[in-house]
Amino acid sequence: MAKYEKLAKEIIKYVGGAENVNSVSHCITRLRFRLKDESKADDTALKNLSGVVTVMHSAGQYQVVIGNHVPMVYAEVCEVGGFTNESLTNNEEEDAPKGIFNKLIDIVTGCFQPVLGPLCASGIIKGLNALLAFLLGESFSASGTYAVLNAIGDAIFYFFPIILGYTAAKKFKVNVVVGMLIGAAFCYPTIQADTLSAAGEAMGNLPFVGNYFATFMGVPFVAANYTTTVVPVIIIVAFAAFIQKYANKWIPEMLRNFFVPFFVLIISVPIGLLIIGPVVSAFTSLLTDGFAAIYNFSPVVSGLVVGFAWQILVIFGLHWAIIPLAIMNIGNMGYDTILVGQFGTTFALTAALLAMCLKMKDKNKRTLVVPAIISGFFGVTEPGIYGFALPEKKPFIFSCIAAAIGGGVFTFLGGQQYVIGGLGIFGTVSFISESGDPTSMYYSFICIAVSMIVGFLLTYFFWSDHTNEESQITLNNKENKEIIASPLTGNVIPLKNVKDDAFAQGALGNGIGIIPSEGKVVSPVDGTISVLFPTLHAIGITSDSGVELLIHIGLNTVQLNGEGFKAHVKQGDKVRKGQLLLDIDLKAIEKAGYSTETPIIITNTKDMLDILPTDKKNVIRNDDLITVVF
CATH class of the missing domain: 3.30.1360.60 (Glucose permease domain IIB)
Structure with missing residues (x-):
């Protein structure tokens, strides 16, 4: 190391x-x-x-x-x-x-990240065991070897609440053994719904949550099958952290060692079983029912949507919101259909990288892309996404399209996932049922083939490597230029002086900066609004001649969540040079502690021969600001 x-x-x-x-x-x-x-x-x-x-x-x-x-x-x-x-x-x-959304994603990722590697390993073991049972028949299924491998692979799924009790306890700063005990209580056999229902008739029924078979101190206890569940234990450990905080405050230090765990367990577990567990289970059931409704409406639509969106969700870490639902489906039904749609994504991206490799003119880049192709085949795509596909835009979009088609085909065929298994090619065995039915695994091979063929062909025929094209343009002597007008009135500063390294060092492209003196932003070109951020702090425009511009109003102003900004256009609108795009409240931005320095960037600088900013110190709206030579 x-x-x-x-x-x-x-x-x-x-x-x-x-x-x-x-x-x-x-x-x-x-x-x-x-x-x-x-x-x-x-x-x-x-x-x-x-x-x-x-x-x-x-x-x-x-x-x-x-x-x-x-x-x-x-x-x-x-x-x-x-x-x-x-x-x-x-x-x-x-x-x-x-923000609430960021906090929720942070909690889910914090609890699941430590589990992901062992979870995938266990899934691979279960899948391989199912494959061996299919290949070797009933004699293997009845053997001790099968039983031991099944125990190894199944343990994390059966005792998931204990595992998540541990990771959630670390996340919420609860005594980790207490967190595990909370999870263990939820795995205890005699409180599972199947056990209680088998023991006798229901004592009653509660609206929205269902039958109950026992009471706790006279309060109806609505049981559920909590083994393999994921969300309830996380919420209950979070509640336990609240109890622990006040227990540590009120209990004398000499008694804390055993009385703090005592009060945390005696309060959090009963409340979790009586209130939190049933409520959270009902809510998560609504979410899973929602995905099931989409799937029942059209498996193909489900696969297309999940397949296209998955890589985008992964980039922002939002896929963690879906994985727990898939785990719950497997626990409740024995299989899942949500994640089936995303299975082709890694293969679509890998095929797109392969096509890029074949068309690359730069030998060094071609050498670097090979490891990304190999890792993509085994399910790790970040090097390929960030290093090659995303910067070139088209290959990334093509891989999303290919993944959508592959996912649509997979769900159309009726693919079902039986464990959360390995990534990439190792994930194929997760589509073998516990009874040894390999049908969905065969469908996964079709998904891989479709995703790779579509991703490869789209990239190979519709993406071009522009390396060395500048010299060819110069040789042909076909120089064109476009004058970019100033979208603002204010003082001009060189881009290198903007107080943000990403802009100042040209990571996003060449351009210029303006410190605005009034809050009107107009279009600097005739073109189309290609991007309008929901927070309105940045707007992207593609001119009719193909120049791609980014106007980023202020620095770190995304944190204002749109306060102080008013849009007069929407994404996709055609605009004319000088047309009003935004009103901005400069005083509100400064009062909130943010700089109003506004970079104006040519984001496709690499496609241009030259970017020539004005040498003026001050500009008013519609003055010549940047000359783009292409």
Whole structure:
């Protein structure tokens, strides 16, 4: 691991130093930092490090995408920075992500990330055991070998509440053994719905939640089958953290060692079983019923939507919101159909990378893409996404389209997933049923073939490598240019002086900056609104001649969530030069503590021969601002 020591030191340096780190963890491909001040991190410097794929900001985390060797890099980062995998500063409120949605995603990822590797390993073991049972017949199914392998593979699924009790306890700073005991209580055989219903008639029925077969201190106890469940135990451990906080406050220190766990368990478990569990189970059932309704309406639509959106969800870490629903489906029904639609995504992306490799003119890039193709085949796509497909745009879109078609075919055929298994090619065995039926596995091979063929053909025939095209354009002497007008009135500053490294170092393209003196933003070109961010702080325009512009009003103003901005256009609108796009409240932005410096960027700079900003110190709306030569 020492070979990653230099990389670890550089990563810590460019995230603002060890003193700027509240916590650090990792998933399959990413280091996930919580920083005290993200503005101290240098995105561009990190992206340029050998060994770093890219940098992402998502769900309140500062994510450094590394690739397959992230565990080794993480170990070195912890060693160099003096961190532990539980290290948090006392500034827990500063460390928490802002916004309800970000907090929910953070909780789900925090509880599931430590489980993902063992979960996939267990799924592979179960799948291989099912494959052996299919190949070797009943003699193997009745053997001790089958029983032992099944126990190894099935343990994490059967005792999932205990596992999540542990990870949730670490997330919410609860005594981890107490968290495990909460999970174990929910796995206890005599309180499962099947056990209680088999023991006698229902004592009554409660609206919305169903029959109950027992009471606790006179209160109806609505039982459920909690083994294999995922959400209830996480919510109950969060509630236990609340109880623990006040127990630590009120109980004398000399008695805390056993009385704090006593009160946490005696309060949280009964309330969890009587109230939280039934309510959460009812709510999650609505969500799973919603996905089931879409699937029942049209399996093809379900597969198309999940397949197309999956890679986009992964980029932002939002796929974690869907995985628990799939796990619950497997626990309740023995199979899942939600994740079936996404199975082709890694293969679609891998095929797109293969087509890019064949068409690349740069030998160095072709050498670099080969490892990304190999890792993609085994289910790890971040190096391919961030290093090659996403920067080129079209291959990424083509891979999403191919994944959608592959997912649609898979769900149309009736594919069912029986375990949350391995990634990439290792995931095929997760489609073998426990009874040894390999039908869905055969369908998965069809999904792989369709996804790869479509992804390869679309990329091969409709993507071109523009490397060295500039020299060809010059030789042909077909120079054209477009004058970009100023969208604002104000003082002009060179782009390198903008107080944001990503803009100042040209990571997003060349351009210029303006410090506006009035709050009117007009279109600098005739064109189309290609992007209008929901927070209205940034707007993208594609001119009729193909110049792609980004107007980013202020720095870090995304945090204002649209306050102080009013849009007069929407995404997809055709606009004319000088047309009013936005009204902005400059005083409100400054009062909130944000800079009004506004970069105007040519985002497809690499496709242009030259970008020539004005040398004026001040401009008014519609003045000539940038000359683009193409």
